[in-house]
Amino acid sequence: MPATSATPATAATPAANDQLLDYVTSCALPTPWAQFTLHAFVEHTTGKEHLAMVLGDIGDGEPVLARVHSECLTGDVLFSQRCDCGAQLEGALQRIAQEGRGILLYLRQEGRGIGLLNKIRAYRLQEAGADTVEANLQLGFHADARNYELCLPMLAQFGVRKLRLMTNNPRKIDALTRLGIEVTDRVPLLVNRNAYNNSYLNTKQAKLGHMMTPPAAVPADQAPAPAATPDVI
Ligand SMILES: Nc1nc2c(ncn2[C@@H]2O[C@H](COP(=O)(O)OP(=O)(O)OP(=O)(O)O)[C@@H](O)[C@H]2O)c(=O)[nH]1
Numbered sequence: 001m002p003a004t005s006a007t008p009a010t011a012a013t014p015a016a017n018d019q020l021l022d023y024v025t026s027c028a029l030p031t032p033w034a035q036f037t038l039h040a041f042v043e044h045t046t047g048k049e050h051l052a053m054v055l056g057d058i059g060d061g062e063p064v065l066a067r068v069h070s071e072c073l074t075g076d077v078l079f080s081q082r083c084d085c086g087a088q089l090e091g092a093l094q095r096i097a098q099e100g101r102g103i104l105l106y107l108r109q110e111g112r113g114i115g116l117l118n119k120i121r122a123y124r125l126q127e128a129g130a131d132t133v134e135a136n137l138q139l140g141f142h143a144d145a146r147n148y149e150l151c152l153p154m155l156a157q158f159g160v161r162k163l164r165l166m167t168n169n170p171r172k173i174d175a176l177t178r179l180g181i182e183v184t185d186r187v188p189l190l191v192n193r194n195a196y197n198n199s200y201l202n203t204k205q206a207k208l209g210h211m212m213t214p215p216a217a218v219p220a221d222q223a224p225a226p227a228a229t230p231d232v233i
């Protein structure tokens with residue numbers, strides 16, 4: 001039976017307006033692994049809706065198991081194998097459910113901050129030979145255009161300042177630390193490689209500094225049937 005959040009859906013009260021975003025409302029969110037409480041925020045400048053999934057008592061001052069997840073519609077919703085986002089999202093929620101306590105911030109900064117349409121443009125460039133970083137640069141963007149400043153008021157809503165952060169990305173840890181959020185531990189969040197995400201994961205490791213185990217080659221005879229251009233993701 002899934003764990004149930006100790007935070008009732010109606011318990012959270014709107015915090016004072018922050019300069020960056022407003023707290024809006026919450027509801028129960030049953031998942032296959034636990035019943036979370038889903039909290040909704042709206043960002044002032046963009047009108048984007050950002051979300052927090054909370055399980056258990058996270059406001060007691062102890063470090064909280066946390067995932068700061070950037071939106072990836074293709075990976076989180078459409079089952080894309082080009083990246084590791086969907087598997088990381090699922091893995092993070094499962095891990096929080098196992099502990100019975102934690103928070104997942106779902107930030108609407110799709111495509112590392114360049115948006116869905118530009119991410120699809122970037123995928124097309126990758127099919128022509130660019131890697132994930134080169135494609136962003138060719139489109140005139142930084143390799144990673146995200147910022148994490150919303151995390152501070154979102155976490156403050158729940159009285160959270162110390163995280164055990166599920167990530168492989170050292171720049172995410174640096175960014176949160178600079179905001180004044182204490183990352184007490186990094187919890188690796190590794191997913192299986194496949195023929196479609198292998199070079200994407202290698203590029204994240206080589207060019208974006210992600211901390212992963214050494215790349216393991218995917219034997220050709222174990223790889224799924226090839227798509228049009230699987231090796232240039
Ligand atoms: N521009 C661009 N964005 C991508 C691509 N693949 C995935 N993304 C986006 O990248 C974001 C996820 O970033 P990742 O680099 O996979 O992981 P991370 O959040 O930095 O690090 P972890 O915490 O270890 O997962 C999501 O917003 C995805 O939409 C791509 O090829 N190009």
Ligand SMILES: [Zn+2]
Nearest residue numbers: 072075083085
């Ligand atoms: Zn993704």
